[in-house]
Amino acid sequence: MTNENAIKRILVCDDVADNSLLIKTILEAEDCLIEIVDSGAAVLTFLETYPNPPDLLILDIQMPVMDGFEVVQRLRESTKFQFIPILLVTSFDYELNNINSIKCDGFIQKPIDIDTVTSKVREILNRNS
Template identity: 30%
Template sequence: MKASCFECVFLVDDDEDDQFLLQQVFHQYSPECQIRLLSNGVELIEALETINSLPALVMLDLNMPYMSGFEALEAIRKDEKYQSLPIVILTTSDQQIDQQRAIQLGANDFITKPTLLADYSQVVLRLRKQWLVGRCVR
């Protein structure tokens, strides 16, 4: 059965602290966005297959169990129906090789998670401006 509720942002990250933090920052700076929390690439692919409309944005961590962000990104981009789906890598990695690989596999952007809590607001504001205005945010 397909989900009937529009969740405009899928956050795929196995770290519950990061999930909680990003959910709180989104609630503060973009409260109209409904966030769907997923823990790995397998859950993401299953969720995409069971929804009526695509999310406005997928935020994807790289290091996760079962299916990494790279593996999920590659699988998603192979499917024609997900070609226009915005996928932003949000990871602790600051390695150029990871950024290059993510872009080659079809990521729309690559953001290294901030080390300071206060900087998460800038990440959410950037994501809002670049990917959500006009899609699920006015």
């Protein structure tokens, strides 16, 4: 995805397994290493227990218990994880108004479009490499 030879590690979080698997399939074709979790709490647990943070977090907004906005807020308040680039995924237009008020690196809308995913991910990874 970038000019560097290092494989980019991406954490994908969506409570719908099919969405995560689609993103995983798209990005594995781009030589990325993908980890999948299915909840906001699982993102936080993964980050606390995994030795190295991912190069990017792709995060669904609409999830039960802890939504994507809360996950972003917690990460941005954390001195350890505030720098992780975040790409939000939404299926609702009204959420786009809230996206501009939080510190994320971009968003994509559902249904997921292959070209949009790859171009947004490349843009963010290249910006942060």
